[in-house]
Every structure is written in C-alpha cells, then in structure tokens.
Amino acid sequence: MSPTQRDITSLIHHPYTPPDGFAAPQLGVFKASTVYFPTVADMRQREWKDKSAYTYGLHGTPTTYSLEERLGSLEGGAQCVLVPSGLAALATVALAVLHSGDEVLLPDNAYGPNKALAEGELRHYGITHQLYDPMSPQDLASKISPRTRLVWLEAPGSVSMEFPDLAEMVRVCQARGVLCALDNTWGAGLAFKPFDLLGDAPAPGERGSLAVDISAHALTKYPSGGGDVLMGSIITHEPGLHMTIKLCHMRLGLGVAANDAETVLRSLPSIALRYKAHDQTARALAAWWQAQPQCAQLLHPAFEGSPGHVHWRSVCERTPGTGLAAGLFSVMINARYSQAQVDAFCDHLKLFKIGYSWGGPVSLVVPYDLGAMRRGWPAHLKRGTLVRFSTGLESVDDLILDLNQALQAHLPGL
Known part of the structure; x- marks a missing residue:
C-alpha cells in the first residue's frame, strides 16, 4: 500500500523531539538553510x-x-x-x-x-x-x-x-x-x-x-x-x-x-600532536638534506643559516629548544643540475607524492621555477632549482630511503 498524503505530512511534521542531555566527545552536526522561528x-x-x-x-x-x-x-x-x-x-x-x-x-x-x-x-x-x-x-x-x-x-x-x-x-x-x-x-x-x-x-x-x-x-x-x-x-x-x-x-x-x-x-584536538610530529620529521629530513652535496642551500626557519632564522627564534623560540616549526621546508638544488633532472628526481619518488598543499598524512613534493615568481632573484638565496617538501606522518627512515633512491637515480653526487 502506498503511503497517503497524510502519512507524508506526519513524517515531515513528526511530533517527536529527542530529549536534552546527550553528550559525547564529538559535537552534533547541524545542517540547515531554513531555521524555524516559534513566532x-x-x-x-x-x-x-x-x-x-x-x-x-x-x-x-x-x-x-x-x-x-x-x-x-x-x-x-x-x-x-x-x-x-x-x-x-x-x-x-x-x-x-x-x-x-x-x-x-x-x-x-x-x-x-x-x-x-x-x-x-x-x-x-x-x-x-x-x-x-x-x-x-x-x-x-x-x-x-x-x-x-x-x-x-x-x-x-x-x-x-x-x-x-x-x-x-x-x-x-x-x-x-x-x-x-x-x-x-x-x-x-x-x-x-x-x-x-x-x-x-x-x-x-x-x-x-x-x-x-x-x-x-x-x-x-x-x-x-x-x-x-x-x-x-x-x-x-x-x-x-x-x-x-x-x-x-x-x-x-x-x-x-x-x-x-x-x-x-x-x-x-589532535592538531598539536600532529604539528609536532610533522615538525620533527621535517627537521630530520632537512638535516639529512643539509649533508647532501646536491643541496646548495637549505630553507627551513628553524635551521641556523636559513634566511630569517634569528627572527624565527625571536618569535617562536623564546626559551632555547622549545620553538616549533611546521612540517615544511625547501631545498635549493645545486645549479649544475638542470630543471629536467630535478623534475625527474621528483617523478622518481615513491612515498612523496607530487601535489600542492600540505599538513596532511602524506608527504608531498613540488619543484618551483622561483625566478618566474619574483621580481628578481633574491640576494639571500643561492642559485639553483628550488624544491619544496611537505612532510606527512610516514616513518622518517622510509622517507629518507625514498629520497636517497631518487637522488641516486637522477641527481648523482658531485
């Protein structure tokens, strides 16, 4: 038997109202365009x-x-x-x-x-x-x-x-x-x-x-x-x-x-835990990059020598060793390597996915043409090809292995 029009009306205007007092870890989701007014x-x-x-x-x-x-x-x-x-x-x-x-x-x-x-x-x-x-x-x-x-x-x-x-x-x-x-x-x-x-x-x-x-x-x-x-x-x-x-x-x-x-x-509720985890992974990878001959310059605010490091410390690290930084850093690849070689390096990465944005669980990589993005080449940046990394929540050791295999395949040591 098909529902009557009255049945449909009773569904739309049902008299039941759930009782107050329900509490749970997550808040309720309220979806509305129209909001009712009593008068x-x-x-x-x-x-x-x-x-x-x-x-x-x-x-x-x-x-x-x-x-x-x-x-x-x-x-x-x-x-x-x-x-x-x-x-x-x-x-x-x-x-x-x-x-x-x-x-x-x-x-x-x-x-x-x-x-x-x-x-x-x-x-x-x-x-x-x-x-x-x-x-x-x-x-x-x-x-x-x-x-x-x-x-x-x-x-x-x-x-x-x-x-x-x-x-x-x-x-x-x-x-x-x-x-x-x-x-x-x-x-x-x-x-x-x-x-x-x-x-x-x-x-x-x-x-x-x-x-x-x-x-x-x-x-x-x-x-x-x-x-x-x-x-x-x-x-x-x-x-x-x-x-x-x-x-x-x-x-x-x-x-x-x-x-x-x-x-x-x-x-x-987990943003602080995730932010610290991204930060720690980024610093570990940045330190690894700093030791590679292919790296002409490391760009990470928490590292001494990176442009503006002293300003990062003054705002983010008033007590030594307590400063935070996001899971984001860039590497200026030595100018001896062509853009095509750098692109091939990025393509060869397995765990790092090529994509914009950051802050998610998956590590990302994007090479940039910095010269096309600025009025002129900044004096504080060395010449080369800039690659930005966003760290996810993977194992640091696995990420380093991934970087190393792509580096050996397309950016052989000096």
Whole structure:
C-alpha cells in the first residue's frame, strides 16, 4: 500500500523531539538553510551577528559557531568567520577593508594566488598594490603611503621559507596606522600567537602589546589534517574590524558545509600532536638534506643559516629548544643540475607524492621555477632549482630511503 498524503505530512511534521542531555566527545552536526522561528515576533528580534541566536544556515549553526570559537581561542583572537578556502579568506579580507583608490602592500614572497588577486580583481576595482622586500622592514616603511590601507605579512614566506622580522613589520604598520594582516597558515596558532607576538598579554585570550590586526588561516592544512577539506578562517580581536569583515562575508554569501566543519572540529584536538610530529620529521629530513652535496642551500626557519632564522627564534623560540616549526621546508638544488633532472628526481619518488598543499598524512613534493615568481632573484638565496617538501606522518627512515633512491637515480653526487 502506498503511503497517503497524510502519512507524508506526519513524517515531515513528526511530533517527536529527542530529549536534552546527550553528550559525547564529538559535537552534533547541524545542517540547515531554513531555521524555524516559534513566532513572527521572535523572528524579527533575533540577532545572528553576536551569535546569540540563529536566523539562517548561512549565518551560522551550532556546528559552525563552535568551530569559530575554538579557532579564535587557538590563535588568541576574539572573533572568527569561516570561508570556503584559505584563498577565500585572503580575498574576503581585501574586499572588506579596501576601496577604490586604496593600496595594498604584499611581500615579494607572498602566496602566489594572493598576488594574482591584487593583479586581477583588485586592480579592476581601482585598488593598486606594491610588492616589498619581505626581509626589510625599512623597505616596507618606505612603500607605505597615504593611500596604503592594508599590509599583508607572511611568516615564513611562501615556497622560499624566509622568516621576516615579524615584530618589526607589525611595529611599522602600527606606527603608520595601517592595518596588517598575516597569513598564519604555517604558524597555525601553535608556533606563535599572532595576537600576542611578545608573549606579554595579561590573560589568555587578551591581545598583547604587539599584535596583527587580522589573521587569515587555510584550515585546509593543519586544522583539517586529512588533505580532504577546503576551508579558511579570518580571525580578529577588534570588534569593529570584525563586524566590517563579518558584514562583507554576509553580503558575499560565503558559507561552509556542516560536514566539513565537523571534520575540522574532529581534527582540532589532535592538531598539536600532529604539528609536532610533522615538525620533527621535517627537521630530520632537512638535516639529512643539509649533508647532501646536491643541496646548495637549505630553507627551513628553524635551521641556523636559513634566511630569517634569528627572527624565527625571536618569535617562536623564546626559551632555547622549545620553538616549533611546521612540517615544511625547501631545498635549493645545486645549479649544475638542470630543471629536467630535478623534475625527474621528483617523478622518481615513491612515498612523496607530487601535489600542492600540505599538513596532511602524506608527504608531498613540488619543484618551483622561483625566478618566474619574483621580481628578481633574491640576494639571500643561492642559485639553483628550488624544491619544496611537505612532510606527512610516514616513518622518517622510509622517507629518507625514498629520497636517497631518487637522488641516486637522477641527481648523482658531485
């Protein structure tokens, strides 16, 4: 017998409500576009901007509110909004605070898509940009003009891994009253706190005397940890700035899927353990590379001699031996080897997969044409072909064996 229309109605409007009091390690997943209101009066008085109520799925659910609050605590911020990717976080910040006639400054070693955003959409909107030397606070200061509204910082820089004088860069921005935003994907709220760079905040969650204004984070990396989620966050400490970003976020119609939010929530409790494991593996592999004659230069902030190592220590290692670094490093392969040889080396790796992103369980490798990515060859980098490695959670010994077999096959010793 086919169900009657009344049967279907009773399924949709079933009277059962599960009892309160269910508690488990993982939070519930709330999926919604429509949110019910008991009365018209209640609908008209609800407010979503301060998370005191729910109005529509795009504006937040218990699942996304919970993730936002936990991420804010992780980075030491006060407010957070979620976006569909790390790049969406960078773009939302730009669209929220920049207007026609404004200028944005980016480090020359910035994440490539952020540069492309400035060269494309922002330029179309009448917003100009300049690139500054990421290792020179003086160069940054010289480029700030009355039109400069936003400065992007990266610590360390994308691909070439230079760690800037982050504290001095922030001081330059503060002295000139310019917003500074940090791409904090590498630090992840663990290597250092972007809203407390000097460690002098009086209480947990309080802003320190030296802090960025905005932290953008690709949750795709360490917060997710599985290489299977695209998501980003924008974290702030100042309520007015947060509301500017939140309203732009709302007007752009940005949202994240509840199941993706659940995946990140499930991964967050282990982020510190995973970050340390990635860090330890990266340092072991970096030390191995440093001993190989094919390595012209090691680029890892925690290693002495790497560009900006002293700045990494000042921000990430206030007590000797305690500093953290992500599981990411680059190697400048000696210039005697051709790009084709380096590419063949990468192709010959078995455990390292060729792919972008990082922070997942599988180790990754990507060779880059650094010369095409910069205005000129940086003076602090030796000539050669740059290869970036992202460490996964495999055995260090197995990864070294894999590197060695590919090295012997395509990059024979000098």
